[in-house]
Amino acid sequence: MTNFVFSIPTTAYFGKGQIKVLGETIKSHGGSKVLLAYGGGSIKQNGIYEETVEQLDQAGLGYVELSDIQPNPRVESVEEGIELYRKNGCDFILAVGGGSTLDACKAIAAGVKYAGPVNDLFVDESGISSKISAAAPLATILTMAGTGSELDMGAVITVGEDHKKKVLLHPLVNPRFSILDPEYTYTVPEHHSMAGVADILCHLMEQYFTPETGADVQDRMNEGVMKAVLDNAPKLLDNPRDYNARANIMWASSMALAGFQFLLGKPGFAFPLHGMGHELSSKYDMTHGVTLALLTPAWMRHTMQTAPHHLPVFARFARNVMEIREQDDLKAAEAGIKALEAFYASIKMPANLREAGVKQADLEAMAEKAVENGKLGILSLLGKDEVLQIMRAAF
Numbered sequence: 378m379t380n381f382v383f384s385i386p387t388t389a390y391f392g393k394g395q396i397k398v399l400g401e402t403i404k405s406h407g408g409s410k411v412l413l414a415y416g417g418g419s420i421k422q423n424g425i426y427e428e429t430v431e432q433l434d435q436a437g438l439g440y441v442e443l444s445d446i447q448p449n450p451r452v453e454s455v456e457e458g459i460e461l462y463r464k465n466g467c468d469f470i471l472a473v474g475g476g477s478t479l480d481a482c483k484a485i486a487a488g489v490k491y492a493g494p495v496n497d498l499f500v501d502e503s504g505i506s507s508k509i510s511a512a513a514p515l516a517t518i519l520t521m522a523g524t525g526s527e528l529d530m531g532a533v534i535t536v537g538e539d540h541k542k543k544v545l546l547h548p549l550v551n552p553r554f555s556i557l558d559p560e561y562t563y564t565v566p567e568h569h570s571m572a573g574v575a576d577i578l579c580h581l582m583e584q585y586f587t588p589e590t591g592a593d594v595q596d597r598m599n600e601g602v603m604k605a606v607l608d609n610a611p612k613l614l615d616n617p618r619d620y621n622a623r624a625n626i627m628w629a630s631s632m633a634l635a636g637f638q639f640l641l642g643k644p645g646f647a648f649p650l651h652g653m654g655h656e657l658s659s660k661y662d663m664t665h666g667v668t669l670a671l672l673t674p675a676w677m678r679h680t681m682q683t684a685p686h687h688l689p690v691f692a693r694f695a696r697n698v699m700e701i702r703e704q705d706d707l708k709a710a711e712a713g714i715k716a717l718e719a720f721y722a723s724i725k726m727p728a729n730l731r732e733a734g735v736k737q738a739d740l741e742a743m744a745e746k747a748v749e750n751g752k753l754g755i756l757s758l759l760g761k762d763e764v765l766q767i768m769r770a771a772f
Contacts (some may be wrong), residue, residue, distance in 0.1 A: 400436020476485025
């Protein structure tokens with residue numbers, strides 16, 4: 378296991394009614410004028426907006442609103458938020474929503490403290506956003522579980538006419554605190570709830586499927602969280618208001634990327650499935666978690682074939698997570714993939730790219746875009762040809 382630094386600077390207020398800490402906690406972080414950001418308005422239909430504003434008013438906090446942040450958030454929303462923050466003399470940002478709203482607000486938090494264009498702030502060759510030297514304080518109220526943005530330092534923003542996904546990554550954009558009330562996810566539509574499940578599971582798998590470094594604690598903890606996701610997702614399909622199932626899925630989302638804890642002591646920060654999946658989202662505006670479910674089995678089979686020395690990690694996943702009872706590693710790994718595909722089918726993910734509406738003629742261009750900043754992967758490197766093979770297999 379290699380050396381690492383572990384830090385989660387975000388305080389999580391988890392459970393029913395935690396909104397009550399909002400106003401005073403913002404004030405304890407120096408906030409007096411809040412940029413209140415949210416998406417398409419669902420929080421006004423389910424009562425979360427009213428509760429939030431009530432808490433701000435009771436604490437005597439001023440606020441200005443940034444609404445209509447899109448899924449797969451655009452850099453234009455970030456730029457609008459930066460302008461609103463500066464123009465209105467804000468000193469705190471509150472993101473109310475799912476991952477898209479949270480990600481946009483992280484970019485706003487960094488952008489308001491930077492004199493140049495926000496496009497300068499995305500990840501560079503160092504692996505972090507090195508031009509970020511300060512960020513406005515940020516808090517989140519989570520309304521959809523999946524991305525883990527409520528407890529991590531990353532954001533993904535859509536930029537340009539080709540809808541390219543850009544990553545912002547820096548410890549300074551970690552939220553100061555996050556309010557995680559599972560009841561706030563009761564009204565999330567089934568499709569988006571299950572896409573969130575697929576996103577959580579992929580975060581966990583991409584940290585699990587790395588070269589062996591003896592990080593047993595990280596991997597065994599990861600296996601437990603994956604099993605909790607597999608166990609609780611069907612309960613949400615049966616009853617969207619199952620509090621414990623919502624709570625476990627929400628906390629799994631947060632834990633999956635908290636301090637990138639399951640990558641600690643391991644080499645690299647690859648996330649190849651995200652690199653490929655972002656191109657499907659860019660081209661088709663496809664829900665992020667769906668793209669990951671579509672690509673994961675094909676990537677697993679490709680990696681087992683091209684890097685067979687890493688087969689034991691896939692066999693271990695099959696036995697310890699998918700509960701496959703097979704002694705032969707290759708047979709176990711393949712049975713594990715089939716069990717994963719069956720799980721995706723059970724949560725109503727599309728069976729393949731064709732069923733999801735992807736056109737075969739677009740695969741080559743998406744494969745080329747996926748690697749335009751360099752090859753993907755850590756168990757085996759993926760150039761354009763390899764990405765195209767995976768996409769064709771997933772088609």
